[in-house]
Amino acid sequence: MRAFHGQFSDNQPIRRSLAEKQKQLRDLKETLASMKSHTAATLRDSVRKRIVQLEAELSAAPALKSSGDTRSARPPRSADDAQRRPRSRIRSDALS
Secondary structure, three states, X not given: OOOOOOOHHHOOOOOOOHHHHHHHHHHHHHHHHHOOOOOOHHHHHHHHHHHHHHHHHHHXXXXXXXXXXXXXXXXXXXXXXXXXXXXXXXXXXXXX
16 A cells, blocks of 8 residues: 555654654653663664754754744734634534
């Protein structure tokens, strides 16, 4: 069975937010600390390597964030926006 474009099995890297990367770094450090003495050296090395990669990404993240990603910034909300009710999914006039 073939994967369609954008499917998780499409062999593409998973994009993580800054908070998710920080959580993953904490989890990996805890994992490394809790490894037993008889754990395989290759497993330890791979966890250490990923920790170093995440630390490098996180140290570069503030520089990337301050470079001006204005697309994700929301415009300020006005008082009119706060008073509006959210639309319902089913509109009563559409049913009749």
